[in-house]
Amino acid sequence: MSLDPVLARIDADLPQALDRLMALLRIPSISTDPAHADACREAADWMVRDLASIGFDARTCPTPKHPMVVGKAGETGPSLLFYGHYDVQPVDPLSLWARDPFDPAIEETPKGKVIRARGAGDDKGQLMTFIEACRAWKAVHGSLPARITMFLEGEEESGSPSMVPFLKENAETLKADLALICDTGMLGNATPAIVTMLRGLVGEEITITGPDKDLHSGMYGGPAINPIRVLARIIAALHDETGRVTVPGFYDGVPEMPEEILAQWQGTGFDPAQFLGEVGLSTPAGEDGRSVLEMLWSRPTCEVNGISGGYEGAGFKTVLPSKASAKISFRLVGSQDPVRIRESFREMVRGLLPPDCSVDFAPHGASPASQMSIGDPAFEKARLALSQEWPNPAAFVGSGGSIPVAGYFRNLLGMDSMLIGFGRDDDAIHSPNEKYDLESFHKGIRSWARILAALSA
């Protein structure tokens, strides 16, 4: 089946594709916030209706939290599972948004047109690139070039609590030759990337309790233990002076990258100064003696994602609080074991507690790192197809982010994932004023059409 009319159809249909994306972006499907459960349901229903309009046999599948969307179409060609997520991150601090995060708009910027909204880049804009490619293919040829299962999740930004049981129960429905995932980025603006190494993630929320009520810091300051100070000491103790994580056993299973891989990364044109400069930084933090790309793609980290305690409002309040808490995450590589790292972290925290303090732990997700078998010819086919759409050839790269589902697909369904996405470093995903480049959307759709053609040739 010929590709060129599909590409032409994509170009002609772009305004309508944008209208569809805007409609999806208007749904505030924040999965982590129980107040937005209805919006998640609404987004899932929207996805089902949209897939049905392209001929997919699609439905929502309930989970204890937000529904999964599963749809099937196509009679011939390779079997492919496409994964994306319709949920989005919270929007706070709302005051830093220049517009309502759920009132999407196309804005002119010095770097070109962008689609501005929460979820534009992560992941609604990205997942729609694949769906629009299918739509164009179906419109031109009357059928799809592959047997495609669409699999859209609503809990990715909440640690995917339902994913493992769902995959186990629906393994036969979901199994395919290869998974396609559109939730990653490019290298700069001209070089597409296929991610073949993904960091894992362990999230922990810790709450330190000292006194059993909030106290006056004048009446009790000194003899009463202050949980904020205890928490600060714990956080400060998580790294040594060289930037290494001090959790015992943390580096077990962390491989050193072969020289040739490091050399290949050098050749991607990645510019650390520009990467940091775009977010107002100039000096790499992190582990001594590691390059920025190493730290992002092949080194594990420990970060504090949030901290809270005592009086946080305007002005001053001389309280000595009862509790202080922090959200801490570890990014994992190689064969680091998320379960052992969680236990070792908890043990270390307990060991740092002074008398009269207690700690509560709340787990938020645990996924190992994953690495794809790029010997599969599909990877090289996709790489060449991408290279035809974009100015520079596509590269096999690592990713600092965690996409746990790729690990689950490998372990539970026995298939590798091809991670291809069109995000840019300045997309501000998880931040105020998130955007997705119009070029990413348009050429992303065209890229998937090319990849579908290459995989089904």
Next chain:
Amino acid sequence: MSLDPVLARIDADLPQALDRLMALLRIPSISTDPAHADACREAADWMVRDLASIGFDARTCPTPKHPMVVGKAGETGPSLLFYGHYDVQPVDPLSLWARDPFDPAIEETPKGKVIRARGAGDDKGQLMTFIEACRAWKAVHGSLPARITMFLEGEEESGSPSMVPFLKENAETLKADLALICDTGMLGNATPAIVTMLRGLVGEEITITGPDKDLHSGMYGGPAINPIRVLARIIAALHDETGRVTVPGFYDGVPEMPEEILAQWQGTGFDPAQFLGEVGLSTPAGEDGRSVLEMLWSRPTCEVNGISGGYEGAGFKTVLPSKASAKISFRLVGSQDPVRIRESFREMVRGLLPPDCSVDFAPHGASPASQMSIGDPAFEKARLALSQEWPNPAAFVGSGGSIPVAGYFRNLLGMDSMLIGFGRDDDAIHSPNEKYDLESFHKGIRSWARILAALSA
């Protein structure tokens, strides 16, 4: 003029006195929150009306923020300035209150009746003990036994920004032989106290900025500096392993207490185990080798009153935030210089900043410690008067809290302050479910009547 009919009048008028206090407690005069400015104004107007009803020539005096209330009455006897504050602390976390903090009620508890509301103990209930004593005296004798200036502030919980200029401009109006301040507590439930040593206070809010926007911790974690981790290291560095504050020069001007004073404190019946046990603690934190009373009354401290950064909502968000901030306060003793300590702290923080990080400082109040000249016979007269009302003799003590106005009275108006109050350790001032014992209110009013009689005899 005879005391007994005044005491009888106080007993008979208690229900009406409680009604008046309840009306005042219903006004949500949170001075630190600009949204409550009208309530502060309303509380000031209420005070003026109430003072006028006892014959005071009273008025509100504007300041850049919340008004001062000044009232004068009495033709003979010693000249006394009574100071209290009509503003209250914020009420968060509101979810921990068992009732609306501004819907006061009298509750039965295992320890007796209490008045429950924000401000019941700090300071509305306390300041009304003095006003009610004046009211009873006036009702019985037709006039007051002393020349009394009432001076009520609306910014005490906000660091008293208007106090110094106001005292300078109104020195002639406010000057008196002695100031009386009702904003302190008892030793346990049976021993009244006159505070003769007060700690000073320096408040600082620091905000660390790293990246110029919130980042995804997977995409940037490692090479991008995390301001929460920087802030945690700074806080952890503020104390050494023995609990001493590490700010350079911090202990300049901190005196060692004479053995006889320490011995006197031992004799007050203060029970460290009970003091800590009431707030769920058992082991004194703070400086090694210092008793709990020393730490509270004669040692300086550094506490973190609030900390904030990154994602603090429900669930998890893998953000690497742009900013993190903390509210930090120092309690001062002896001749520690608040201005030099603020500068030294800022210098230390700047020295701990890694590359690419900046810090903003916001000052919140600076007051030195103060010590009264208890050789003045008025102190001993008051001590004996108090001893007649309560089961145990009254004691001269120190206070861990800071009452900066006492220092301003000394430095700007040349008068000492007699700090007498009826708060209890479990009043939960500055915390949810604040209360004031009904006994404190009733016997507090009687105590002031006795003190007025003693001072004017």
